[in-house]
Amino acid sequence: MWRVARLVAAKDLRIEWRSRVVTNQVVPFAVLVLVMFAFALDVESVLQRVAPGLVWLAVMFSQFFLVQRAFAVETSDGALDALRVAGVDPAGVFLGKALALMAQLASLVILLLVGAVLLYRAEIRADGLVLLVTAACSATAGLAAVGTLYGGLTAGAKGRETLLPLLLAPVVAPVLIAAARATEAALGTAGTALGDGWPWVGVLATFAVAFGVVGTVAFGPLIEE
């Protein structure tokens, strides 16, 4: 299973690396969202206060595109069917696609945090770094698991471009709440104490584990159609 996962993840990342769709379209979009928030919210002190929330909101928006992209690659040439014909373990496919998605989301989070520092005057504290990295890892793991699951659910269906955000947004709400609060604590936004962030990491980890396990089990029945 893990060998399949590694191969699928490597394949997905190689496709993304060669096609440059993510670097040329999704990343600029995410940065553009940060800029647009600044236009909409106007006041700089407000921006500094809400920077952690905006970073994760931009991640959520970009996630919709990344998930769609991850499954457009599979369905366009019937690649998913080919994988099934080859007798590949669906759990491995799920984990591989989730890992690739997580890698893309994680690099996006790093980029957006740098963007928040540059554009919103957010400050990254040295003592909050451990919390920040743990929270970002568990949040991206959860987003990747749930994104892969719902991506598989809507793969190949008509109207999935509009349906996926409708399905995914309510599900990732806990991640949005928890990741934003944990990041606030890590950055010390509005005087939040560092210790306030750790319960949220617990929420994020629970989410990631729950949907990781459910996805591994449910992905097989989901794509055998």
Next chain:
Amino acid sequence: MAVTTQPVQTERPATGRVTATGTRVTRWLAVACWLGAGWLLLAGLVLSPPDVVQGDSVRIMYAHVPSAWIAYLAFVVTAVSSAAYLWPRTRSLTWDRIAGASAEVGVLFMGITLVTGMLWGRITWGVFWQWDPRLTTTAFLFVTFAGYLAVRGLGGSHEQRARRSAILGLLAVVEIPLVHFSVVLWRSLHQEASVLNPNGDVQLDGFMLFTLFTGVLVFTLFYLWLVLHRQRVLWLQDHHDDSGLDEALSARRAEEGTP
């Protein structure tokens, strides 16, 4: 109940003509529903006393609480039916149609819950919305099951629809507790949140409590009635998709007199 009446409806289209989805059971159920609704209107609007604190606005409760109860019941039924569909021994498209019918009715009653709750909140709290865990979770349930209905409408074969939506119906069982828990944690860390319990400050006298229970009963009857009819309509739709063209062709050929 819906399962026990299944044989009745499976035989119907075999006779060729279906003009209604009603059976004897559902007709009596309908009579009970409308009699109950009449009594509930009378008891809720006229006979029951106004609340000491809230005055007449407490009457919203007789519609609000039962519809919330029905919405939650509907989603539990959807989840259980989804599990029954996925379980190999009980796999039947009937479970899928019950799940779909129940989700549709659930979304309807969840909408009623949200609208009546907002009106009531505006009168008693002064605001339409509080970011209270219960309200927020309810709103998420509404959106989640609206998405569920959208997935049911995606198309493909009946089995494809059934498996997809059954998995989605069960995912909601994982999702909703997580949403609820994170919203509870979110609000408890924010000190300014003064969580108002929509029912806790209501002094219920005996007759008001009785009216409330009547409301729950009447709404449950309506739920059963609607789900029974709706799943039969869904069955007819599936049947039409499967063999509608064949039946139309053979009817046309019979007219022409060619075999």
